[in-house]
Amino acid sequence: MENQNKNDIRNYKRWFAMSNQEIFDKLKTNPETGLSSELAKKKLLDEGENKLAEAKREPGWLIFLKTLADPLAIIMLIAGFLSIILPIILIGRIEHEQIPGIIVIFGVVLINSIIATTQESKAQKSLTALKSLAEPKAVVLRDGVQSEISVEQIVRGDMVFLDTGKFIPADIRIVESPKLRVDESALTGESLPVDKHADKLADSEMMLGDQKNMGFMSTYITDGRAVGVVVATGEYSAMGKIAKSISETKTKRTPLQKKLTQLAIWISTIALVMGIGIFLLSYLTGGEKNNVELIAAIIFSISAGIALIPESIMIIVTISLSVSAKKMASRNVIVKTFNAIETLGTVNVICSDKTGTLTQNKMTIEKLFLDKNIVELKNFKYDPKEQEQWHFVNGLVLCSDAISIGNARLGDPTEIALTDWGHTLNINELELRDTYKRIDEIPFDSERKLMTTVNQVDDKQVAYVKGALDNLLKICKKIYLNGKVVPLTETIKTEISQNVEPLLQDALRVLGLAYKIIETGQEFAQDNYEKDLIFLGGVAMMDPPRKEAKFAVARANDSGIRVIMITGDHKITAMAIAKKIGIASPKYNEALTGLEIDALNDEEFKEKLKTVNVFARVNPEHKTRIVETLQSQNKIVAMTGDGVNDAPSLTKADIGIAMGITGTDVAKESAKAILTDDNFATIISGVREGRNVYEKIKRAIAFLLGANFSQMLVILFILSFWAIVGHTGKIIALGDINVLWHIVSVETILAIPYGLAHSKEQVMMYEPRSPHESVFKWIFVEIISITFFNTIFAIIAFCIAYYGYKDKIESPDQLMAITSSAAYIVIIFAPIFYVWIVQIRNNTVKIAKEKSEKATLNEWMLGAMIIAFLLNIITIFIPGLNDFFNVPNTLEETIVTILLISVGLSVLPFVFIFIETLIFKAIYQKIHKDDLKIAKFNFAKKQKIDKIKRFKRKMNIKIEKMKEE
Ligand code: ATP
Secondary structure (H helix, E strand, O other): HHHOOOOOOHHHHHHOOOOHHHHHHHOOOOOOEEEOOOHHHHHHHHOOOOOOOOOOOOHHHHHHHHHHHOOHHHHHHHHHHHHHHHHHHHHHHOOOHHHHHHHHHHHHHHHHHHHHHHHHHHHHHHHHHHHOOOOOEEEEEOEEEEEEEEHHHHHOOOOEEHHHOOOOOOOEEEEEEOOEEOOHHHOOOOOOOOOEEEOOOOOOOOOHOOOOEOOOOOOOEOOEEEEEEEEOOOOOHHHHHHHOOOOOOOOOHHHHHHHHHHHHHHHHHHHHHHHHHHHHHHOOOOOOOOOOHHHHHHHHHHHHHHHHOOOOOOHHHHHHHHHHHHHHHOOOOEEEOOOHHHHHHHEEEEEEEEEOEOOOOOOEEEEEOOEEEEEEHHHHOOOOHHHHEEEEEHHHHHHHOOOOHHHEEEOHHHHHHHHHHHHHHHOOOHHHHHHEEEEEEEEEOOOOEEEEEEEOOOOOEEEEEEEEEEHHHEEEEEEEOEEEEEEHHHHHHHHHHHHHHHHHOOOOEEEEEEEEEEOOOOOHHHHOOOHHHHHHHEEEEEOEEOOHHHHHHHHHHHHHOOEEEOOOOOOOOOOHHHHHOOOOOOOOOOOEEEEHHHOOOHHHHHHHHOOOOEEOOOOHHHHHHHHHHHOOOOOOEEEEOOOHHHHHHHHHHOOOEEEOOOOOOHHHOOOOEEEOOOOHHHHHHHHHHHHEEEHHHHHHHHHHHHHHHHHHHEEEEEEHHHHHHHOOOOOOOOOHHHHHHHHHHOOOOOHHHHHHHHOOHHHHOOOOOOOOOOOOOHHHHHHHHHHHHHHHHHHHHHHHHHHOOOOOOOOOHHHHHHHHHHHHHHHHHHHHHHHHHHOOOHHHHHHHHOOOOOOOHHHHHHHHHHHHHHHHHHHHHHHOOHHHHOOOOOHHHHHHHHHHEEEEEEHHHHHHHHHHHHHHHHHHHHHHHHHEEEEEEEEHHHHHHHHHHHHHHHHHHHHHHHOOO
16 A cells, blocks of 8 residues: 555655655755746646545434434324334224324424434534634745645645644644744653754664654644745654544534423423323323224323424524634634633633734834933934934834745734834844844844844844833843933932823833843853843834724623723733723723732632722733632633633633634634624624523523414313313313424424524523523523413314304214314414514513514525415315314304404414513513613614614625726
């Protein structure tokens, strides 16, 4: 086999022992220009895509079998088999009239399982598709240009560029690596990151862990950056040889799904008890007591029992979750599991990064800080001849990695601001970096909040250190002040802190620059760079808040969610932004720094958390402490993150949310959801979806249980009625076919559209629910009122038929059939009308808060109502067909009148539930007058913003069209 061939270059193991040039020659690549796209294309065809063998998706038949193993399906199947076996045992045959009932039982199981199977495989497919949206990309050099490509397109010989937080996309031989450290735990089990370098190693047998100049697929960079040449891809990589397939996407059951299975089992138990009651009533009070009657009673009570079980509830959950996952993706939230949707719906604290999430991450330099004073940009006269000034301006550009190609900018926005400022002073960063070559560097990290480069400036080696002003001043010994370098005393430091404050109050981020010349003979070592520096000055840059952030924070607060800002930025800057967007408020008016957090014990920190919404100058470890403390107070915490070091807090949070644009691969891997636009406001739309799923499911439960319970009660009523009035013959309530048709009509046709219903804004008006909350909370009254009104009007229809027509209809059996039909019509028609009202009746009737939100019918629901209505009309009024549904021939005028009266009556449960809703609304409005004002205000504002957005979008389309023309 090719794979086994040791001479095959793809199996070559000793890349570590080759020189860079030997590798380039062997792989026919050029380190300056990379592969040509043509060769890369050819290689891709020859070698295949760079991916591990994919796990096979669960086949449809297996999903189908699994749906049959669902407890509810099992109960239905047992019921179905009992309906076959019992008659055979007791009377040696199955009666003709029982066959349709049996067919319907199995038919219902089959239809349910087919729908569940298609929904389940759709759900699996959409999760896989969503995951692929979040898959990492890699920067490679092809045709002399760096570009980002899908990891799967990488081939041997590609030059790849990697930095902190990136997954290594294939096996690479490192050819350049300043201070590179890689976490190889996924491959070697080594838990600590290992140092890597670019030097050739001895040509001997070597374990993967010892190959320090190699980077392996699926491991990731914890520090530094690297350039490497790809030597093995896909299944030929070290990881590919160990793991034959990537983990399979499984749609695990969410807590809600598990809760609902329990609920359904619980209801099945009630169904069993009620079924026995029905059996006793129908058999013992009936006429003859023989085996044929016994069987009829058993089969009827089995049908009635299973009619109570809400079989379709699981399908509704699956539909709701996958519809929501898709909707979320279109709104820039990618969820990796359905669980994440549910958790988002319960979140009551969101801890958000500031830069880029709450702010635009578009930085521009506004002011300078020189000679201990604030200097307006326009007043700065750059004189390159002045040595320290030259170092200040050029040092800021040299100590950055951002580049500009035409109008495009690449790199960290903080550094882009620096290179852009350089342009205004005629400094081209690429030329500058080419002239004053970088010899060494210590990359920026959010713990030190500093970055250092050592550049060859003429005959000197100069260390430039830029970073957070407070941290930088700590490692400076001197300062360039009024044209002279003087010692940096504590008094000057205090003056600087005081004088810089107005910049921070203006929400500006101040970045300082210091430098030192590494004298000959001085130790040329990284430990030596960041000390005894000369402070040159600072730049103050503005990163404006995102326009939508303020509104999104207000919406979060309205819906009972607290927003906490966590940032590496200065406390005063952070507080200034927090005030602008409403995160700091009279209740939460304090900010804490990382150092201040460290000084507090757990109890003190808990206490502080009651008033602090802003955490500044924090390190990633503080994030974990914040999450843990909030969780100890029973909060459900969402935490955003982007860096490698954010991984622990992202994992620890109830829902970790990674940034899609600025986030590292590691952060994305640790998170349960990814924001493709890095925008805080997007989290809030995710929460809205999460809450809506739960809401839809609750509506469906209320509807189903109400409809099913009322049917059961009506059957019990009819049986008791005839027993009480002393009917001597065979008592029939509804036929088993009617009861089973109720399942098809109500559960399958009417309830499933709940899962497809539109999401509603109102859900953002409530406090977040507890994840332990019972699914019955807030819908108990609804279930009771549906059951009540439905039962009452079915009984009224029955009574009208009985008392109004008992003298006109001679045969008692015919009277029994007509009265039962009257009640049946209400049972089957009423849900068609109130399905809509149940859908709009919101949690605790808080819909009242939102007058402006119209209760719109979703098109699926409308379609379902029309179909159910037509089908029921046909089954009741078409002679011949109605026989099958035990409805008497409708050609007789008396009967038609009775049936029409019943159809009319079936609208009344809807009317009464509607009136009840209005009454609840009025009461609610009275109690929550003040809250409503605020909620309405915010809602109206949102509508205005939406309107403007829609208008802008329309205008843009028009402009585009005009341009094309
Ligand atoms: P967030 O709000 O998401 O935490 P942040 O940018 O405020 O983002 P960090 O990236 O940890 O947080 O930055 C912390 C501080 O480090 C900044 O306030 C700034 O002073 C400094 N800093 C940021 N980027 C750089 C950089 N590229 N080089 C040097 N210093 C930087």
